[in-house]
Amino acid sequence: MLTAAALEKLLARFSPDRDEAVQRYEAMRVKLTRYFEWRLGYTPDDHVDEAFNRVTRRIDEGEDIFNLNSYFYSVAYRVFLETLKKREEQLDSDRPPPIPVKPPDEEKEARLRCLDKCLNEFASDRQLILTYYEGEKRAKIDLRKKLADERKISLDALRIRACRLRKRLEECTKECLKQFD
Amino acid sequence: MAESNDTNVVATRYLLGTLSEEEAAHLEEGFFADDVTFERLEVAEEELVDAYVRNSLSPTDLEQFKKRLLTTPRIVERIHFASALANKVSNPTSLEQKSPAKVVERQPNTARWWESLFGRKLSFAACIALIVVCGLALLTGWIRLRHESEQLAGERAAIQKQKQELNRQADEERVRTELPSNVNGPDRNQNDNQQRVSRQERRGSVVGTMVALNLMPGLQRSAGAKSELRLSPQTSAAQLILMLESIDYKSYEANVENDDGRLVFQKHGLQVNAASELTLQIPAPVLRPGDYTVTVRGRTPAGGFEDVADYRFRVMMMK
Numbered sequence: 001m002l003t004a005a006a007l008e009k010l011l012a013r014f015s016p017d018r019d020e021a022v023q024r025y026e027a028m029r030v031k032l033t034r035y036f037e038w039r040l041g042y043t044p045d046d047h048v049d050e051a052f053n054r055v056t057r058r059i060d061e062g063e064d065i066f067n068l069n070s071y072f073y074s075v076a077y078r079v080f081l082e083t084l085k086k087r088e089e090q091l092d093s094d095r096p097p098p099i100p101v102k103p104p105d106e107e108k109e110a111r112l113r114c115l116d117k118c119l120n121e122f123a124s125d126r127q128l129i130l131t132y133y134e135g136e137k138r139a140k141i142d143l144r145k146k147l148a149d150e151r152k153i154s155l156d157a158l159r160i161r162a163c164r165l166r167k168r169l170e171e172c173t174k175e176c177l178k179q180f181d
Numbered sequence: 182m183a184e185s186n187d188t189n190v191v192a193t194r195y196l197l198g199t200l201s202e203e204e205a206a207h208l209e210e211g212f213f214a215d216d217v218t219f220e221r222l223e224v225a226e227e228e229l230v231d232a233y234v235r236n237s238l239s240p241t242d243l244e245q246f247k248k249r250l251l252t253t254p255r256i257v258e259r260i261h262f263a264s265a266l267a268n269k270v271s272n273p274t275s276l277e278q279k280s281p282a283k284v285v286e287r288q289p290n291t292a293r294w295w296e297s298l299f300g301r302k303l304s305f306a307a308c309i310a311l312i313v314v315c316g317l318a319l320l321t322g323w324i325r326l327r328h329e330s331e332q333l334a335g336e337r338a339a340i341q342k343q344k345q346e347l348n349r350q351a352d353e354e355r356v357r358t359e360l361p362s363n364v365n366g367p368d369r370n371q372n373d374n375q376q377r378v379s380r381q382e383r384r385g386s387v388v389g390t391m392v393a394l395n396l397m398p399g400l401q402r403s404a405g406a407k408s409e410l411r412l413s414p415q416t417s418a419a420q421l422i423l424m425l426e427s428i429d430y431k432s433y434e435a436n437v438e439n440d441d442g443r444l445v446f447q448k449h450g451l452q453v454n455a456a457s458e459l460t461l462q463i464p465a466p467v468l469r470p471g472d473y474t475v476t477v478r479g480r481t482p483a484g485g486f487e488d489v490a491d492y493r494f495r496v497m498m499m500k
Contacts, residue, residue, distance in 0.1 A: 004390050004417035007466055022466055026445070031219055035209060038196060038222075041252040043449040052464075073213035077206070098251040099484035101260050111265045119269065133231070133270045156188075160217070163224045170262050175442060178476075178488065 002053060006060035010052075013059055013068050028052075028069075032076055039080050041095035047083065051076045107177075114176035118169055125165050132162040188218075192225035197245040227263075230256065234263040254434075254449075254484055392465075393420040396475070398490035407472060407495040414500075416465045423459040423477060423492055430479025434486060435461050440472045451477075468496045 014024040032051050036044035054075050058065065065071045119126050128147065135143050148158040194200045195208050212219040232238045233246055250256050394410045410419055423435070433453070437446040445467045451459045459477065472495050478486040 002417055004415045004465060007417050007464060011466055022469075025466060027216070031213060034219075034222070035213075037253055037255070038249070041249060043253050043255065045448050045450060067214070069214045070210065073210055076213075077209070095248065096252040098247040099254065099257050101251070101257055107261075108265070111261060112268060115262075115265045115269055130270055133266060136235070136237075156221075159224050160220050163220065163227055166227065166266075167223075169266075170259070173262060173265070174258070 002056050003060070006056050009059050010056045013065070028072060032072070035073075035076055036080065040083060047076075047079050051079050054079075107180075110177055110180040111173065114173045114180075115169075117176055118172035121172065122165070122169060129162065129165055129169060132158070188221055189225060189228075192222045193229060195222065196226055196229060196250060197242060198249045199245065226250070226256075227259070230259045230263045231267070234260060234267050254480070254486060257484060390415055390417040391420060392416050392418075393422060394494060395422045395424065396492040396494060397424050398426060398477075398492055407493050409495050409497050410468070411497045411499050412465055412468060413498075418465055419463045419468060419496075421461040421463065421475065421492070421494070423461060423475065423490070425453060425457050425459065425477075425490065428453045428457050430481070430487075430489070432480045433459055433489065434478050434480065435459065436476045436478075437461075437463060437467075438474050438476070439469070445473070470496050470498045472496075 011018065011021040011025060014021040014028075029048060029052070032048045033044065036042075036047045040047075051072065055065075055068075055072055058071075119129070122129065131143055131147055134140065144155060144158060148155045151158065153161070191200065191204070191208060195205055200208065208218075208222075212222055229238070229242075229246055229250065233243070233251075238246055251260075392410060392412060394408055396408055410421075412419065432449075433451040434447065434449045435451055436444055438444050446463050448461055451461065453459060461475070472493065475492040475494070477489045477492070479489045480486055
């Protein structure tokens with residue numbers, strides 16, 4: 001079990017400002033989760049906890065860490081390799097099987113209603129989202145270029161902006177769907 | 182621009198697992214160091230999900246997508262959302278009708294309809310009369326609600342008092358049953374002390390660096406008084422013991438959200454113990470003073486999730 005003092009040291013390494021430190025802590029948690037998901041094919045809370053525990057312990061022991069983000073990566077990579085080794089030892093080299101994707105009709109209907117509601121809440125960004133995801137192939141590329149030009153930003157910046165908006169929209173829809181359960 | 186396209190291609194290939202180990206490690210080091218690189222990967226994931234929904238992945242990419250990404254409930258959830266979004270985008274008519282601009286356009290027509298039926302002055306008088314009637318109805322309703330809420334508050338206070346009295350009696354009873362252990366030698370005494378610590382933990386008091394709290398589904402919400410989790414600067418983690426009413430699922434996920442609805446902690450693959458409880462350990466740094474909701478969902482055999490129960494608690498910081 002890690003001590004509160006050790007966790008405090010970790011937070012202080014993220015930032016001297018506590019609020020910012022907590023934000024960075026959470027952002028690192030998301031990165032670690034995605035890293036293991038993309039590498040191993042499943043949601044790996046235990047691996048994330050393990051990576052956090054190891055880094056926190058090292059900091060508590062006074063190890064001089066030059067770059068915290070890189071250090072987190074090196075620890076995560078080691079945890080990943082250990083998992084692979086365990087899989088080999090247990091002759092379990094396969095990733096989890098794909099999950100079948102077919103939402104029940106009722107849920108589909110509710111999701112559409114929620115999406116409608118959330119889109120209406122995104123008054124100023126609604127048009128950007130709808131236009132960004134409109135069209136196919138060439139038409140889609142042209143539309144996105146036009147959107148980027150209108151906003152005087154690069155296509156790459158537009159992609160990131162649309163991705164952030166979509167994430168918020170996804171969250172809003174997910175939240176709204178809870179009412180139908 | 183060309184560089185950005187290259188980055189996107191590399192990100193997509195990483196997600197599909199077609200980069201060499203060296204290239205993958207290079208990209209990973211980059212996204213740990215830099216948030217924008219990480220966001221580019223999230224964009225690439227989103228675009229792969231969209232391409233899957235639109236059936237525009239090549240057979241090889243589709244194979245890799247299923248093998249590498251379609252193995253987590255998170256991606257399945259993203260696919261459901263992407264399908265809904267694609268549906269909306271390809272069917273803009275329903276959205277157009279709800280757009281604020283169209284609502285504004287329709288207002289003058291509504292006014293003309295009233296005016297043509299009653300005339301301008303009569304319409305005005307009718308509006309005033311309607312406002313007065315509605316106001317009276319609202320006032321009556323408000324008075325009735327206030328009266329009912331006063332009654333409810335009285336009842337709640339009585340229940341709370343009753344509950345406190347019961348707790349006090351239970352504590353007294355506990356002390357009475359624990360006292361004789363002191364005469365049974367040091368070993369027995371130590372064992373009893375451990376049990377007391379364990380009980381204290383489960384009631385939400387701070388013990389060492391860990392604080393634990395028992396939560397019942399729904400109860401805290403209906404009673405109005407939330408269970409309190411008291412953290413001190415020495416607390417390193419909080420352990421929530423979530424009691425389940427039924428155990429219909431092999432595994433569960435728990436989402437902890439603060440009062441703003443922001444997800445502060447998430448845990449997958451939780452297993453029920455012999456006492457039909459889930460144990461959720463949360464690092465103390467993610468908990469700030471305030472109200473929290475834990476939503477527990479059970480994993481279905483098809484890989485989806487179903488809501489099981491909500492729990493509420495309040496975090497308080499002790500000096």
